Each structure stands twice: as C-alpha cells, then as structure tokens.
Amino acid sequence: MAREFSTVGVVGLGTMGAGIVEVFARNGIDVVAVEISAPALERGRATLTGSTDRAVAKGKLAEADRDALHERVHFAVGLDALHSVDLVIEAVPEHLDLKQRIFAELDRVCRPEAILATNTSSLSVTEISVATSRPNQVIGIHFFNPAPVMKLVEVVRTVVTAPEVVADVEALCARLGKVDVTINDRAGFIANALLFGYLNHAVGMFESHYATREDIDAAMKLGCGLPMGPLALMDLIGLDTAYEILDTMYRRGGRDRRHAPVPLLKQMVTAGLLGRKSGRGFYTYERPGSPKVVPDEATPLDTESALADGARAITKVGVVGSGTMATGIIEVFAKAGYEVVSVTRGMEKSATVCEAVKTSLNKGVVRGKLAEADRDAALGRVSWSATLDHLADVDLVVEAVVEELSVKKALFASLDEICKPGVVLATTTSSLPVIDVAMATQRPADVVGLHFFNPAPVMPLVEVVRTIRTSPEATATARAVCAALGKTGVVCGDRSGFIVNALLFPYLNDAVKMLEASYSTADDIDHAMKLGCGYPMGPFELLDVVGLDVSLAIQRELYLELREPGFAPAPLLEHLVTAGYLGRKTRRGFRDHSHR
Numbered sequence: 293m294a295r296e297f298s299t300v301g302v303v304g305l306g307t308m309g310a311g312i313v314e315v316f317a318r319n320g321i322d323v324v325a326v327e328i329s330a331p332a333l334e335r336g337r338a339t340l341t342g343s344t345d346r347a348v349a350k351g352k353l354a355e356a357d358r359d360a361l362h363e364r365v366h367f368a369v370g371l372d373a374l375h376s377v378d379l380v381i382e383a384v385p386e387h388l389d390l391k392q393r394i395f396a397e398l399d400r401v402c403r404p405e406a407i408l409a410t411n412t413s414s415l416s417v418t419e420i421s422v423a424t425s426r427p428n429q430v431i432g433i434h435f436f437n438p439a440p441v442m443k444l445v446e447v448v449r450t451v452v453t454a455p456e457v458v459a460d461v462e463a464l465c466a467r468l469g470k471v472d473v474t475i476n477d478r479a480g481f482i483a484n485a486l487l488f489g490y491l492n493h494a495v496g497m498f499e500s501h502y503a504t505r506e507d508i509d510a511a512m513k514l515g516c517g518l519p520m521g522p523l524a525l526m527d528l529i530g531l532d533t534a535y536e537i538l539d540t541m542y543r544r545g546g547r548d549r550r551h552a553p554v555p556l557l558k559q560m561v562t563a564g565l566l567g568r569k570s571g572r573g574f575y576t577y578e579r580p581g582s583p584k585v586v587p588d589e590a591t592p593l594d595t596e597s598a599l600a601d602g603a604r605a606i607t608k609v610g611v612v613g614s615g616t617m618a619t620g621i622i623e624v625f626a627k628a629g630y631e632v633v634s635v636t637r638g639m640e641k642s643a644t645v646c647e648a649v650k651t652s653l654n655k656g657v658v659r660g661k662l663a664e665a666d667r668d669a670a671l672g673r674v675s676w677s678a679t680l681d682h683l684a685d686v687d688l689v690v691e692a693v694v695e696e697l698s699v700k701k702a703l704f705a706s707l708d709e710i711c712k713p714g715v716v717l718a719t720t721t722s723s724l725p726v727i728d729v730a731m732a733t734q735r736p737a738d739v740v741g742l743h744f745f746n747p748a749p750v751m752p753l754v755e756v757v758r759t760i761r762t763s764p765e766a767t768a769t770a771r772a773v774c775a776a777l778g779k780t781g782v783v784c785g786d787r788s789g790f791i792v793n794a795l796l797f798p799y800l801n802d803a804v805k806m807l808e809a810s811y812s813t814a815d816d817i818d819h820a821m822k823l824g825c826g827y828p829m830g831p832f833e834l835l836d837v838v839g840l841d842v843s844l845a846i847q848r849e850l851y852l853e854l855r856e857p858g859f860a861p862a863p864l865l866e867h868l869v870t871a872g873y874l875g876r877k878t879r880r881g882f883r884d885h886s887h888r
C-alpha cells in the first residue's frame with residue numbers, strides 16, 4: 293500500500309516553488325507554502341494567482357476549481373508551519389549550504405515519518421540528505437519549468453534512500469498526472485546533464501557575436517522544432533539559477549569545460565539581469581515575471597527595412613545539383629515565383645529531378661495545399677540544362693552538389709568564369725568551410741552559405757553563412773531571398789555546424805555517452821527530453837532518423853574544428869556505425885525497427 297499524502301509543504305515560492313504548489317493543489321492535495329519573508333510570500337502568492345487566472349482565462353481551469361485550489365493552499369513565513377505535513381519539497385536557491393541548513397531545520401520541525409524532498413537541479417541529494425538525521429527519507433523530486441505544464445519528474449534516489457520512500461514518491465507522481473523517471477544521484481540527472489552544455493554553448497555564441505539572440509533562438513526552434521530557443525529558455529529558467537546549475541555541474545561533473553559558465557552569465561547576474569523574473573535577461577519583458585517580450589535597443593529593425601539594406605534584386609536563380617536538396621530547392625524557388633535554371637550533369641539526371649519536382653508539387657495539389665494552376669506555373673518557371681553556361685544571366689546561384697570540397701571548389705571556379713558580375717554565389721554545404729569555396733573564385737565578397745534543411749519545401753529555416761570576406765550586400769541579399777521564399781534566414785559565422793548542428797549534435801553525442809555509462813536507458817532519456825523539455829523527439833529517436841553515420845560524421849567535424857574534448861564522438865556511436873547499425877535506414881540503430 294502506497295503512503296497517503298494529504299498535506300505537503302513547499303519551501304521557497306520562486307520560479308519553481310510557486311508552480312509546484314499549483315501542481316499539488318490542483319490535484320486535491322493540501323499545501324503549506326512557505327517563504328522566508330512576508331514580501332517574498334506575497335510574490336509567491338501573486339505568481340500562483342497569476343498562473344491560475346491565466347489557466348481560467350484560457351479555459352483550462354473552471355473558476356470554481358481555481359477557488360477550491362486556492363483554499364487548499366495555506367501560506368506562511370518560516371519553516372515552523374510545516375510541523376504536520378507528510379512530505380516537504382524544498383525549492384530555494386541552488387546553494388548547497390542554504391539547502392543543508394534548511395534540511396537540518398526541516399528535520400527538527402517535521403514529523404519523524406515525513407519525507408523530505410529537494411527540487412535541486414544539480415546539487416548532490418546525498419550531500420543534502422546528510423544534513424538530517426533521516427537520510428533514508430530524503431529524496432530528489434525534480435520538477436520541470438513550468439511545473440504545472442511539463443509532464444516529467446525526475447525522482448532521484450541516493451544510495452541510502454529507502455526503497456519504500458522511492459515507491460511512495462513514484463505513486464505520488466502518478467497521482468499528480470506526471471511521468472517519472474527514477475535515477476541515481478548524479479550532477480544534472482538526465483535532462484539538465486544533456487541540456488546545460490547546450491544552453492551554455494548558445495550563450496557563448498551570443499557572447500562572441502556569432503549570431504544575434506533572435507537568430508540563435510529562431511534557429512533552434514525552426515531547425516529542431518524545440519518549443520523555445522536556448523536564450524529564451526535561459527530567461528525562463530533564471531540566469532542566477534542557470535549560473536549555479538552550470539557551476540555545480542562543472543565542479544561535480546568532471547570539470548567539463550562546456551559547463552564552465554560563459555563569463556557573460558556572471559556579468560548579467562551581477563547586473564541584476566536575471567531573466568523573466570527580473571523583467572530583463574537576454575530579452576526585455578513587459579514587467580518582472582511577465583512572459584511577454586517587448587522591443588529593446590537590440591531588437592532588429594522591422595525586416596522589410598533591414599532587408600532593403602543593400603539587398604540586390606533577384607529574379608532568376610540557378611540551382612546546381614540533382615540530389616534531394618537540389619530537388620527541394622528548385623521547388624521552393626519555383627513556387628515562390630522565381631525563374632529557375634536547373635543544371636545537372638546530364639539530361640537523364642535532369643529528367644529524374646524534373647519528375648521528382650513534379651511528384652512533390654502534385655502531392656501539394658492532392659493535399660489541397662497548391663492549386664493546379666500554381667503547380668503548372670511553378671513548373672513552367674523551371675528550365676532544365678546540363679551545362680553551366682546557362683547560368684550566364686542568373687542573379688543567384690545555389691550550389692547543392694556532393695559534399696566534397698574539391699568538387700565544390702572546381703564548380704565555384706567555373707561559376708566565377710561564367711556568371712555575370714554582382715551575382716550572389718551560394719553553397720548549401722552543411723559541414724565544409726564556406727571560405728574555402730569562396731576563395732576558389734575571384735569574388736569571395738559575393739559568396740555566402742545558404743544552408744537549407746531537409747526537406748527544403750517543408751523546413752522553415754535557412755542558415756545564411758557569411759565568411760570573413762562576405763560583403764554586407766551579399767548577406768542582405770541572401771536574407772531577403774529567404775524572406776521572399778517564406779523562410780526565416782538566420783545569419784551566422786562560418787564555423788563548423790553553423791548554429792543548429794553545432795548546438796544539436798554535441799547534445800545527441802552526450803546522450804549516447806550517458807547511455808554508454810549505463811546511467812539510464814534510451815527510453816528514459818528520450819522520455820526525459822520530450823516530457824521535461826518539450827522536445828518533439830528524444831535524442832535516440834532523432835539519431836535513428838538522422839542516421840548514425842551522418843551524426844558521427846558531423847560530430848567528428850565539430851570535434852576536429854573546435855578541438856573541444858567534450859565533443860569527442862562517443863565510442864558507442866562509433867561502434868554502432870562500424871557494426872552497420874545506422875538507424876531507420878538499415879532498420880536498426882539504437883532501436884530495432886525491423887518489425888515496424
């Protein structure tokens with residue numbers, strides 16, 4: 293029989309605590325909500341009221357249920373109010389000494405059988421537990437932000453946590469409608485261990501002006517389908533909390549440099565820029581605590597005027613190549629009203645590409661997304677050629693041939709001879725340095741990267757890569773073209789992985805290392821990222837879709853260029869590739885897909 297929890301206590305009503313109170317009260321459990329001072333208590337109460345009012349306004353909570361919810365919450369200053377609760381969850385700032393002090397006090401105040409839980413993200417639950425006389429009744433219950441929304445709870449057992457305490461807490465999570473994963477006490481548990489290296493890396497990109505905050509966030513949202521970009525997420529987490537988590541993970545997690553907080557973070561915290569809770573972090577918010585971003589001095593000018601900034605007129609576009617990307621890109625340009633010259637290495641190839649474009653456009657017609665007349669007009673705008681000479685009068689060339697530097701360089705040298713002056717020459721490479729391709733021409737200022745995502749007609753993102761030689765006009769032109777295609781163009785520097793792959797693949801590689809270390813299972817890790825962070829797919833699902841060989845190749849590139857020890861490919865990934873387990877395409881990767 294699982295233990296009945298009729299009253300629980302929550303200590304600290306900040307970003308997490310206020311949300312945790314709501315989770316319990318919504319599920320019919322009485323809550324004693326405790327803060328350090330009367331003003332802090334009022335802030336916590338206001339957060340709860342604001343959140344439940346929003347839920348009512350959105351039709352997600354009936355007014356009567358909201359009122360009943362509030363009646364279940366008893367607010368108090370000081371821990372003494374917790375004398376008769378069945379379980380306490382602590383959610384005070386991420387400092388070990390503070391948490392230890394609170395646990396020692398809770399041990400004194402609470403009934404001997406009460407379970408004492410911490411919501412810590414990165415500190416050792418074991419170290420917190422030994423501040424009490426009942427370490428076997430101490431456990432981690434790690435909720436995700438925002439607690440009322442995110443389905444995941446990480447239940448952290450230490451070596452001394454009693455099995456029945458773990459079972460009771462697991463049953464409680466189920467009653468709260470949450471999905472739990474139970475794991476051992478390791479820095480960052482599952483989700484944060486995989487998340488914070490990525491977040492810190494994104495802050496580093498912002499700090500070094502590699503890309504703007506808007507572009508970094510748009511890249512991850514649109515390129516990976518994440519619910520929010522990394523910098524917006526940092527603001528939601530709170531920069532002070534994020535700093536402490538990184539700092540602890542760095543110290544506890546083997547001094548991985550990727551967890552050493554980027555200096556800018558410390559500066560922002562010192563300056564009081566804590567994110568949403570203080571009204572300003574990477575972005576500026578309407579007021580402290582508000583989720584609404586308002587423009588500030590770093591907000592880009594409205595796209596129209598920014599794009600007009602030196603962008604050249606483009607009407608005719610050449611697309612070189614006959615693979616998946618070239619085919620998709622031809623379709624995208626033709627549908628957007630551009631005249632397109634497709635160049636392949638032979639008329640049979642052109643015929644195949646033409647068929648593929650037709651098939652794809654027809655699918656749009658069948659699905660009711662494209663009128664027959666528009667399909668015909670789009671096809672009518674494409675001319676098919678097997679010689680580069682037909683690119684003499686285009687305004688833009690998009691190269692999408694095989695990913696081999698020598699081939700691309702030779703092609704760009706030819707384009708340089710054939711194309712008229714002022715043409716923007718773009719490569720779709722996903723891993724080669726754009727500058728190498730640019731220097732194969734006499735006009736490196738006109739060369740950019742246009743990194744489309746697969747499938748090009750569907751994916752809304754394009755990375756616009758500018759090299760150290762790219763002119764502002766060429767960049768502006770590339771960005772304007774993306775906008776005209778209905779895509780979001782994000783501008784970044786010419787570094788391995790650009791924005792998306794540089795942030796995505798090390799995270800996937802880390803997930804493989806976590807599996808390799810037997811810390812958790814592929815299923816639990818996938819669950820944790822989907823339910824704790826709102827990712828559309830877990831890392832192992834995604835690796836199997838992308839292909840393990842492709843993932844390994846990208847990870848190797850990143851490692852070679854950036855020399856970051858933490859980017860070294862996981863041995864397990866290498867072994868699976870060697871064994872021919874490449875993912876869905878070979879019916880076996882991290883999972884067996886043969887029966888599906």
Ligand SMILES: NC(=O)c1ccc[n+]([C@@H]2O[C@H](COP(=O)([O-])OP(=O)(O)OC[C@H]3O[C@@H](n4cnc5c(N)ncnc54)[C@H](O)[C@@H]3O)[C@@H](O)[C@H]2O)c1
Nearest residue numbers: 304305306307308327328332383384386412413437529533
């Ligand atoms: N922010 C997140 O996204 C997130 C997610 C999961 C877990 N966590 C963890 O939750 C915990 C709280 O983080 P947060 O982001 O909510 O912090 P926060 O700064 O938003 O809130 C902390 C609250 O604790 C209160 N407090 C401080 N000392 C106290 C005391 N002695 N007694 C009672 N209350 C006290 C503060 O007044 C404040 O309201 C941390 O351990 C953090 O790592 C945070």
